[in-house]
Amino acid sequence: MKKTVVRFAPSPTGFLHIGGARTALFNYLFARHVNGEFRLRIEDTDKNRSKPEFTEQILSSMTWLGLKADGEIVFQSKRTTKYRNAVEKLLESGRAYRCFCTREEIEERRGNDPGWKYDQKCATLSKGEIQEKLDAGEPFVVRLKVPREAVQFNDLVRGEMRFNADEFEDFIIVRSDGSPIYQLTVVVDDHDMGITHVIRGDDHLSNTPKQIFLYRALGFTPPVFGHIPLILGPDKKRLSKRHGATSVEEYKNQGFLPQALVNFIALLGWNPGDDREIMGMTELTRAFSVERISKNAAVFDFTKALWLNGQYISMLPDEKLEDIFIELYENKGINLEKTPRLTKIVNLLRPRVRTTVELWDAGLFFFRAPETYAPKGVRKHFSGEDTEKILNADAELIQSCEPFNEEELEARLRGRAEREGRKAARYIHPLRLALTGSTASPGIFETVLLIGREECVRRIQNAIEFIKKDRETHRRGR
Numbered sequence: 073m074k075k076t077v078v079r080f081a082p083s084p085t086g087f088l089h090i091g092g093a094r095t096a097l098f099n100y101l102f103a104r105h106v107n108g109e110f111r112l113r114i115e116d117t118d119k120n121r122s123k124p125e126f127t128e129q130i131l132s133s134m135t136w137l138g139l140k141a142d143g144e145i146v147f148q149s150k151r152t153t154k155y156r157n158a159v160e161k162l163l164e165s166g167r168a169y170r171c172f173c174t175r176e177e178i179e180e181r182r183g184n185d186p187g188w189k190y191d192q193k194c195a196t197l198s199k200g201e202i203q204e205k206l207d208a209g210e211p212f213v214v215r216l217k218v219p220r221e222a223v224q225f226n227d228l229v230r231g232e233m234r235f236n237a238d239e240f241e242d243f244i245i246v247r248s249d250g251s252p253i254y255q256l257t258v259v260v261d262d263h264d265m266g267i268t269h270v271i272r273g274d275d276h277l278s279n280t281p282k283q284i285f286l287y288r289a290l291g292f293t294p295p296v297f298g299h300i301p302l303i304l305g306p307d308k309k310r311l312s313k314r315h316g317a318t319s320v321e322e323y324k325n326q327g328f329l330p331q332a333l334v335n336f337i338a339l340l341g342w343n344p345g346d347d348r349e350i351m352g353m354t355e356l357t358r359a360f361s362v363e364r365i366s367k368n369a370a371v372f373d374f375t376k377a378l379w380l381n382g383q384y385i386s387m388l389p390d391e392k393l394e395d396i397f398i399e400l401y402e403n404k405g406i407n408l409e410k411t412p413r414l415t416k417i418v419n420l421l422r423p424r425v426r427t428t429v430e431l432w433d434a435g436l437f438f439f440r441a442p443e444t445y446a447p448k449g450v451r452k453h454f455s456g457e458d459t460e461k462i463l464n465a466d467a468e469l470i471q472s473c474e475p476f477n478e479e480e481l482e483a484r485l486r487g488r489a490e491r492e493g494r495k496a497a498r499y500i501h502p503l504r505l506a507l508t509g510s511t512a513s514p515g516i517f518e519t520v521l522l523i524g525r526e527e528c529v530r531r532i533q534n535a536i537e538f539i540k541k542d543r544e545t546h547r548r549g550r
């Protein structure tokens with residue numbers, strides 16, 4: 073049986089976005105599932121919009137996602153001769169012809185008829201007439217002579233597709249500046265690369281019949297086509313910038329793990345046929361089948377992406393999460409080392425974050441005393457008349473607690489609260505705010521231990537200073 077060869081063929085006119093990444097992933101999984109090849113082709117023929125930086129970006133996003141392509145990368149910009157040869161072949165065989173009609177002439181013949189199709193005026197020019205025009209330097213485009221017949225193909229996703237003969241005209245395959253259009257380059261490349269299956273976005277559906285005409289005209293066998301449905305935003309409009317991050321790069325910068333993003337993207341318009349949701353690349357590869365690609369548009373659910381990412385963060389080995397943590401902090405000017413304390417901190421934070429970037433806000437207080445206190449917390453926990461007394465009691469308790477461990481701290485704090493007829497929370501809330509600047513943190517006793525005795529006492533004193541000043545300001549303000 074012929075080896076399955078698929079390709080991802082991005083145009084380097086922007087970053088790799090979610091839709092493109094999904095096309096790449098589906099092709100990758102499709103190929104890997106049957107031990108086929110996954111090729112990459114950079115469609116960089118649009119000189120104005122294509123940029124090498126974008127090619128770099130696309131490649132690095134693919135590497136980050138783990139979508140390694142097989143063989144050499146094909147660049148369309150290096151294949152001009154191939155396209156020229158194909159056009160020569162079509163002209164020679166009479167399957168294409170030069171069209172010298174000017175834009176104005178065409179406009180005039182079209183008139184107000186929106187359904188007008190090119191009338192094949194130049195299809196019947198004699199060799200002599202053509203030569204004359206060429207000698208006179210008249211500009212021309214090349215048009216494919218499209219047979220007046222319906223096109224049918226069996227789409228892997230959408231099933232039987234049929235396009236009527238009257239939907240097509242003799243379309244342009246080479247522009248007047250000599251550059252080949254997309255339909256031609258794709259067909260020539262897919263043929264040369266031995267592509268057996270073209271899996272791409274729905275937006276290319278209308279190109280497929282034209283490409284089939286080209287395959288036939290060139291004497292090539294068309295590949296199998298599969299068009300995957302659009303991705304919509306939560307408002308059911310086509311996914312765009314309006315809906316938030318759209319490029320893989322942005323997700324990376326927002327603290328998504330590549331495995332999580334791959335998993336999430338795989339479920340955009342595909343499902344394994346059971347209720348599995350968390351699936352790594354190996355499992356996805358094993359489970360993937362085009363039969364399970366939905367015909368309906370996929371709806372992008374950012375909350376689900378966050379949830380999945382959180383799941384992957386919770387599964388990361390300590391080593392890995394520590395590396396991520398250290399790099400994140402280093403980038404912001406805090407150098408950390410791998411110590412048992414760091415392992416504890418990272419594991420305390422792990423269930424509390426959904427992106428790795430959140431590890432910064434969630435964990436900074438372990439390394440830096442708070443400079444401000446959450447205003448809501450201040451109103452709630454720092455305002456009572458007895459707050460200073462309570463905070464002093466907390467400091468004293470932390471200072472004198474022996475052995476200095478969680479159980480002892482907790483037992484002493486609860487004991488004191490009980491003796492004084494207060495709730496333990498009355499001691500815990502102001503303490504948390506004083507130590508972390510925030511009203512939420514991991515368990516307070518673990519937090520105290522990890523911040524350390526002396527540092528806790530210092531922070532409590534800072535908080536008392538703050539409370540005094542704050543009270544002073546209010547008094548004067550009144």
Ligand code: GLU
Pocket residue numbers: 081082083115258271272276
């Ligand atoms: N270069 C095209 C695009 O980026 C894809 C062409 C294809 O898959 O046939 O949309």
